[in-house]
Amino acid sequence: MSVPATGSLGRRHFLAASAGAALTATALPGCAASVDDGDDSGSKSKTTLTVMAVKDEFDVKAVEKALGMKVRLLIQDTPKLNAMLASKTPPDVVVAWGASETSYFAARGLMTDLDPYFDKSAVLKPSDLDPVNDVWRFDGTKQGVGPRYGMTKDYSQDQMFWYRTDMFDAAKLDHPSETEPLSYDEWLDMGKRLVKRRLGKVKVYGLNGTGLGVFSQIMGMTASAGGRLFAEDLASVDFSSPEALKALKWYLEYARADIGPNVANPNPDGWDWPPYQAGRMAMTCSGYWFGGVIGGDPKVAEVSRFAPAPQLGSHRISPCFGATGFFIPKDAKNKDAAWKFFEWYFAGKPAQDRASSGWGIPTLKSLHSRMPQDKPFQKQAYQVQQQELAYFSTLTFTPYVQRAALDGVINKVLPGAIKSGTSAGKVADELNSRMNEQIAKAKELVR
Known part of the structure; x- marks a missing residue:
């Protein structure tokens, strides 16, 4: 329909x-x-x-x-x-x-x-x-x-990221390419190598892998793998498709690795600038806009660089x-x-x-x-941003519910699943059930 x-x-x-x-x-x-x-x-x-x-x-x-x-x-x-x-x-x-x-x-x-x-x-x-x-x-x-x-x-373009060269150099890691995107697996590996812990607790985040919410991130990752979260009629979601399941598995691995803020262990600062500025975050999934705040601190600006959006598959996109x-x-x-x-x-x-x-x-x-x-x-x-514009993509969002509602479902389902080790397949089923029920109710109300 x-x-x-x-x-x-x-x-x-x-x-x-x-x-x-x-x-x-x-x-x-x-x-x-x-x-x-x-x-x-x-x-x-x-x-x-x-x-x-x-x-x-x-x-x-x-x-x-x-x-x-x-x-x-x-x-x-x-x-x-x-x-x-x-x-x-x-x-x-x-x-x-x-x-x-x-x-x-x-x-x-x-x-x-x-x-x-x-x-x-x-x-x-x-x-x-x-x-x-x-x-x-x-x-x-x-x-x-x-x-x-x-x-x-x-x-x-909200899946691009900023990184601190001083922290990469200290970890003896090569800087990300300015033209070729990392794979999500490569990005995750970098985050694992950059994280620092003390007495079992994270003191320096290696990576914040989500920018404007988990649903959006998974939506973009699924698209880069050649799939889509919303059905053709926009009246349901499917986290069980091969592409969406791959994206969900990545997020679960990222969260369970505890290398950066996630729905089970959020950033107490509320946003990325405080830890990034203080040298407590090596990479932040923040778009070009983050350069505005970086520019206010000359010392941080000196060691900050911008990189293309990582990709989950071969269908390169960089959405907003x-x-x-x-x-x-x-x-x-x-x-x-x-x-x-x-x-x-x-x-x-x-x-x-x-x-x-x-x-x-x-x-x-x-x-x-x-x-x-x-x-x-x-x-x-x-320069990085101008090159990235070629990969801008518009992703269609459902007209029945808003993103905040879908992120609300994620915030209810994922924390427990992350801590309990629930399989990605079962998590996908739970997300499908809850979100599709909500979408169906909203669709009925607006007929």
Whole structure:
């Protein structure tokens, strides 16, 4: 069964479907429940643009000055967004993860088709859009084709990794190639050789093998082996296929080796920068964006290098699992004003500043030349990243549930399985059963 591109999943069931799909606030970084409603006094003649975004995403006063309109900022709050979408009173612009949320919102008819706007724009031209923006396209069965529903602010290919040359040199290990990807087995072996323990406890992580969640990592690994996690109709997963099972086995071996953060033994720091900066992590599965934080510490920058995404098989890919950006809801009241915000945010000074910061790859090809290359580590990362762009791939995500819900299942099933030594086959069966039950329930709710 294919899913129509818009409308047929039913907006009247959106709240129930959202609950069933566990659309959680953790799906976006920096989420908070607080809301700044602004002050409309003295602005009755001006358009008021309502934007839902993460905290400190942009300077409200700068937007108002640049666009000549009042801006009402809502801090990203998923339950509030769901309620606003269901009541047809949504914000004019909404932040989302393009890679994993486009199909979810588009299939419910909740997003505006932006192709007419792009076709008429003098600054956001389709020919200038980086391929990552295709994650915001969905034709009802496949992501990457069909109407364009949003745009990414900047992005990374999330299975690439950074490493510390000083730790490789101390372990007498050759540095990873800048052009040829490691196999996942080679990468795991390096992690095992770089880990350091004291009294049976890990003191230095050899490798963090997952970046934006275990489900995404296994999804990408399965694709590089020539398979897929989601069925053709996107209504089920299959961890038991040869390709997915190979990926699952790799993750179980990585976690049981206890050489890096995993679902059974998470990083107490919460993210990779603290241990990486302190020399307590040799390799981190973080994309180009991580160079932005590395650049703030000259000593760490001196010993940091970037490498291509490892591959599980011969089908070389290097996907993006985030692609955070904005969309305009179908029922937004100020769509033309929202598009002016798009042009300013994605092509104006904010986009130019982001491009030169090193915190992500620009999503306009014309801004790629602004990516920083002044420091040796930046020049090396830029060269590696430019070569990697040829292997960018869009992976279609199910429209029925969101990634947070599927990672939630993994977080329930895998810790016990890792500690008990449960076989990969049994783990796959348990994941299939739980996830497919959840997807089926969500599908019923949105018919």
